[in-house]
Amino acid sequence: MKSIIAKFICATVVALSAIAVDQHASAEQVIIEAQAHHLGDDPGNEGTVFEKTFVLNSVPPDAFLQLDITGPNLESPPQILINGTAVGSIQPFFPPYNPNDPRWILNPDGSHDFTGLIQAWFPVTSLLHVGSNIFRIQNGRPDDDYFFSNVILTYCQAHPVPPQSKEVVGARPIPIGRASRTTTWTPLAPKEIRSKDGVAD
Numbered sequence: 563m564k565s566i567i568a569k570f571i572c573a574t575v576v577a578l579s580a581i582a583v584d585q586h587a588s589a590e591q592v593i594i595e596a597q598a599h600h601l602g603d604d605p606g607n608e609g610t611v612f613e614k615t616f617v618l619n620s621v622p623p624d625a626f627l628q629l630d631i632t633g634p635n636l637e638s639p640p641q642i643l644i645n646g647t648a649v650g651s652i653q654p655f656f657p658p659y660n661p662n663d664p665r666w667i668l669n670p671d672g673s674h675d676f677t678g679l680i681q682a683w684f685p686v687t688s689l690l691h692v693g694s695n696i697f698r699i700q701n702g703r704p705d706d707d708y709f710f711s712n713v714i715l716t717y718c719q720a721h722p723v724p725p726q727s728k729e730v731v732g733a734r735p736i737p738i739g740r741a742s743r744t745t746t747w748t749p750l751a752p753k754e755i756r757s758k759d760g761v762a763d
């Protein structure tokens with residue numbers, strides 16, 4: 563109920579204030595890049611860096627960057643930046659490592675790739691400015707192969723605080739305009755994260 567009320571208030575605020583976004587977006591979100599891209603060094607890769615410029619006519623007070631990512635390396639995950647500043651780590655958005663889950667790949671070097679869907683989000687209002695902004699995603703290690711898609715800037719939503727260092731169990735918010743569903747997530751505790759050298763896929 564709380565989130566429904568929050569969304570009603572949010573939608574009302576958005577409607578009344580008519581927050582300006584770029585010409586391709588609705589009042590609630592800016593689609594920075596919807597298409598899937600493959601970064602890494604395996605066949606079909608598009609390199610190890612992807613950048614895209616997006617334009618804002620105003621900076622919303624409550625903006626979150628969200629994206630879907632599949633296949634990244636846990637120990638050396640891709641880094642995401644807005645205008646040259648890291649938005650935060652995607653590591654806490656990985657599910658807990660489970661050797662019995664076929665979506666987890668154990669690499670020869672002892673590191674791990676997660677081939678299931680990871681949905682990450684970050685508060686980014688302080689990193690945005692009016693005019694051109696640059697979204698960037700870059701490999702944490704050049705041989706890490708992964709796909710990302712649905713890079714979206716969302717406004718005024720009931721996003722929880724992104725997971726931090728401690729294990730947290732919660733429900734991902736339901737983005738406005740997307741299918742109604744809730745996914746339970748359990749970020750990995752830092753002590754479970756190990757770093758080793760070698761080859762990742």
Ligand SMILES: [Ca+2]
Nearest residue numbers: 705707762763
């Ligand atoms: Ca690779």
